[in-house]
Amino acid sequence: MTLADIVSADAPGLTSSNLSLFHLFWHAHWIVETVMVGLLLCSIWVWAIALNKTLLFKRIRRSGDHFEQAFWSGRSLEELYRSLSAKPEHSTGVLFVAAMREWKRSFEGHARSFAGLQMRIEKVMDVAIAREIEHMESRLLVLATVGSAGPFIGLFGTVAGIMTSFQSIAASQNTSLAVVAPGIAEALFATAIGLVAAIPATIFYNKFTSEVNRQAQRLEGFADEFTAILSRQIDERE
Amino acid sequence: MKEQSTPMRGSLTISIIGHVMVLGLCLVAFTIEPTEAPAIPTMTVDTISIKDFNQLTQGVKDAPKLKVDEPKPVADKIDVPKPADQVADKVADKPEIKTETVAKQEPKPEPKPDPKPADKPKPKTPDYKPDQIADLLKKDAAKEQPKTDTKPGPEKPAQNTPKFDADQVAQLLDHRDPRRQVAAADALNNQASVGASNGAAAQLSQDEISALRARISSCWSPPAGVDSNSKVRASLAVFLRLDGSLARPPEMVEATPSPLGPAFIESAKRAVLSCQPFTMLRPEHYQQWKELQLDFDPKELLGGG
Numbered sequence: 001m002t003l004a005d006i007v008s009a010d011a012p013g014l015t016s017s018n019l020s021l022f023h024l025f026w027h028a029h030w031i032v033e034t035v036m037v038g039l040l041l042c043s044i045w046v047w048a049i050a051l052n053k054t055l056l057f058k059r060i061r062r063s064g065d066h067f068e069q070a071f072w073s074g075r076s077l078e079e080l081y082r083s084l085s086a087k088p089e090h091s092t093g094v095l096f097v098a099a100m101r102e103w104k105r106s107f108e109g110h111a112r113s114f115a116g117l118q119m120r121i122e123k124v125m126d127v128a129i130a131r132e133i134e135h136m137e138s139r140l141l142v143l144a145t146v147g148s149a150g151p152f153i154g155l156f157g158t159v160a161g162i163m164t165s166f167q168s169i170a171a172s173q174n175t176s177l178a179v180v181a182p183g184i185a186e187a188l189f190a191t192a193i194g195l196v197a198a199i200p201a202t203i204f205y206n207k208f209t210s211e212v213n214r215q216a217q218r219l220e221g222f223a224d225e226f227t228a229i230l231s232r233q234i235d236e237r238e
Numbered sequence: 239m240k241e242q243s244t245p246m247r248g249s250l251t252i253s254i255i256g257h258v259m260v261l262g263l264c265l266v267a268f269t270i271e272p273t274e275a276p277a278i279p280t281m282t283v284d285t286i287s288i289k290d291f292n293q294l295t296q297g298v299k300d301a302p303k304l305k306v307d308e309p310k311p312v313a314d315k316i317d318v319p320k321p322a323d324q325v326a327d328k329v330a331d332k333p334e335i336k337t338e339t340v341a342k343q344e345p346k347p348e349p350k351p352d353p354k355p356a357d358k359p360k361p362k363t364p365d366y367k368p369d370q371i372a373d374l375l376k377k378d379a380a381k382e383q384p385k386t387d388t389k390p391g392p393e394k395p396a397q398n399t400p401k402f403d404a405d406q407v408a409q410l411l412d413h414r415d416p417r418r419q420v421a422a423a424d425a426l427n428n429q430a431s432v433g434a435s436n437g438a439a440a441q442l443s444q445d446e447i448s449a450l451r452a453r454i455s456s457c458w459s460p461p462a463g464v465d466s467n468s469k470v471r472a473s474l475a476v477f478l479r480l481d482g483s484l485a486r487p488p489e490m491v492e493a494t495p496s497p498l499g500p501a502f503i504e505s506a507k508r509a510v511l512s513c514q515p516f517t518m519l520r521p522e523h524y525q526q527w528k529e530l531q532l533d534f535d536p537k538e539l540l541g542g543g
Contacts (some may be wrong), residue, residue: 021261043257044254045253047249047253048250048252048253050249051249051252
């Protein structure tokens with residue numbers, strides 16, 4: 001059954017009690033309709049973000065693993081830097097490139113002051129970490145917002161739907177199920193959409209937040225390690 | 239940020255496609271064909287007051303008497319219709335009756351020869367004739383046959399002697415009135431009948447009440463200090479005769495405690511005494527106004543005037 005079939009099936013007897021979801025939506029109060037559409041868009045956006053973040057974290061993890069393997073393999077850091085600087089990947093590679101760039105700039109400018117070099121490198125790496133984390137965390141707030149506000153938006157639609165059913169009771173002076181049921185169905189549908197949008201959003205938010213924390217710890221660990229190595233180098237040069 | 243925008247667009251597309259698919263699935267899964275359930279006819283319930291009910295059940299004096307069928311005995315058990323006394327009588331009578339009936343039942347031609355040959359042979363023995371003896375012998379033979387027939391006769395009553403029957407014993411033990419009746423539901427009638435004596439609505443009609451109130455408020459002169467805003471109230475029990483006059487002096491039932499109270503009650507009693515007879519009360523409803531409780535409320539009695 002396609003959408004067109006349903007529309008054509010609905011068209012002759014709009015007043016008859018056809019109970020498809022489409023019919024339900026089409027005959028809802030405009031407030032409820034707005035809520036439903038908004039929540040549907042939220043749900044679409046949440047899932048898009050979730051897909052995007054899943055792919056992103058997968059890539060970050062993989063590139064991080066690759067980089068660390070290359071870093072600890074004993075290759076010369078200059079070589080590694082040259083291969084990475086052309087196309088810096090995310091995660092630890094970016095940190096390494098940033099630190100190496102600062103290091104190289106200090107030497108290429110023939111500035112012999114090693115005093116501030118370690119501090120500069122640390123700063124640069126901190127900035128790189130912050131940028132990476134910001135990149136990873138971008139749009140996660142959307143998930144949090146939808147997760148917490150979705151049920152409330154759905155509830156708002158529910159309240160509007162219940163109001164509709166009470167108004168129809170008042171209008172028809174009749175409390176039979178046929179009068180009350182459409183409004184209540186509309187109301188429950190709004191709640192359902194709210195939950196459908198909010199539950200995945202909450203789950204994904206928790207998942208991605210923990211993932212971001214893990215990556216941040218990994219970045220910081222690498223930064224500390226790399227700073228230690230560089231500072232040893234600096235001390236040896238002095 | 240540029241490298242990120244492409245996967246975002248891709249995942250957004252995937253998300254939209256997924257949502258459309260899920261919605262389509264829901265449209266199929268949640269589409270409920272309206273079932274052709276027959277509309278349940280609603281039952282309208284009328285609430286009637288006790289007054290209405292009493293007036294419905296109130297009898298009409300000149301209604302035709304309900305034709306009551308002769309009282310039938312209670313059927314405790316089907317197929318044991320006889321009262322206990324009759325059964326007992328019959329058991330006592332049976333042996334005598336049965337012997338007679340058994341004799342009667344025997345074929346008439348046969349017993350008649352019996353007595354005659356029995357009597358005849360003795361006188362006829364003197365004139366001895368061999369032919370006669372032969373005849374007699376023949377007749378004796380004929381006589382013996384019927385006798386063998388009659389023998390089962392007396393045995394029959396023995397067969398009919400009452401056996402032990404638990405139902406008959408139960409009937410003998412039953413001392414209830416055999417003519418007692420079952421009050422079944424269908425025995426109730428909806429015809430106009432003489433009706434219950436207290437079936438009338440236990441209320442006075444509105445015009446009777448208002449006439450009574452008007453009369454009392456016209457007779458009543460409230461004591462000084464009582465006007466329509468006073469919070470004093472009193473109720474008197476008034477006992478009336480059929481002609482509307484007082485059977486005995488009115489009695490105070492209750493009154494609000496107030497310094498005005500005694501004077502108020504006295505004035506109310508005076509009003510009732512001076513107003514009698516209360517001819518506006520119809521004698522048909524004497525049962526309802528034989529004993530009246532009159533409330534004296536200045537707000538009601540004086541407010542209107």
